[in-house]
Amino acid sequence: MLLENDHFLLELTKLFQQQRVKNSGSLSLTMKRYNGQTKPKPQLTKKQRLEQKKASTPTATTSPHSPTTHEVTEYKCLVRAVFGSKKLSTVVSSKDINRFQLAYSNLLKANMDTLKKKAKESKATGQSSTTNPNSNIPSSPTPTSATVVNQQKKTPTTPAKKK
Numbered sequence: 001m002l003l004e005n006d007h008f009l010l011e012l013t014k015l016f017q018q019q020r021v022k023n024s025g026s027l028s029l030t031m032k033r034y035n036g037q038t039k040p041k042p043q044l045t046k047k048q049r050l051e052q053k054k055a056s057t058p059t060a061t062t063s064p065h066s067p068t069t070h071e072v073t074e075y076k077c078l079v080r081a082v083f084g085s086k087k088l089s090t091v092v093s094s095k096d097i098n099r100f101q102l103a104y105s106n107l108l109k110a111n112m113d114t115l116k117k118k119a120k121e122s123k124a125t126g127q128s129s130t131t132n133p134n135s136n137i138p139s140s141p142t143p144t145s146a147t148v149v150n151q152q153k154k155t156p157t158t159p160a161k162k163k
Contacts, residue, residue: 001088005100008079008090009107015083016111027083034078034091079104 003011019027044052077092077100092100 003088003090005090005092005096008081008088009100009103011088012081013107013111015081015086015088016107019083020111020114025084027081030080032078034076035073036076 015027019025074094076094077097079090079092081088
């Protein structure tokens with residue numbers, strides 16, 4: 001459902017609260033450039049492309065939709081939010097983007113506190129390493145005997161002297 005910018009932010013706050021209460025599911029947010037076009041342009045058939053090439057001869061006049069015309073297009077930003085079967089969207093114009101972005105970022109900062117950390121996997125063993133939930137630094141895996149031997153064999157080399 002397409003909403004106004006302020007109403008979208010209010011509904012998004014409600015979605016974050018619902019997600020927090022249920023403690024399950026995922027809320028996905030997307031932003032993309034939007035030019036106001038609701039339907040895609042159909043592809044030209046071979047016959048239409050040949051006709052277009054013939055029409056683009058230097059003696060022919062240019063059509064108003066030709067690539068040589070310089071139309072100024074004001075792009076907008078399409079913001080979507082999906083939680084379960086509930087879908088929200090809004091279109092933000094370029095003149096309102098700074099105000100919306102500040103409010104949007106504050107909303108995200110306030111509601112991103114329930115994220116869970118992923119268990120990191122160790123590359124050498126393929127098992128997940130244990131992390132301390134109170135610390136941001138994961139515990140380092142213990143070195144194997146092969147890595148200790150490789151570290152001891154490394155000696156600094158000196159460049160050969162020229163005669």
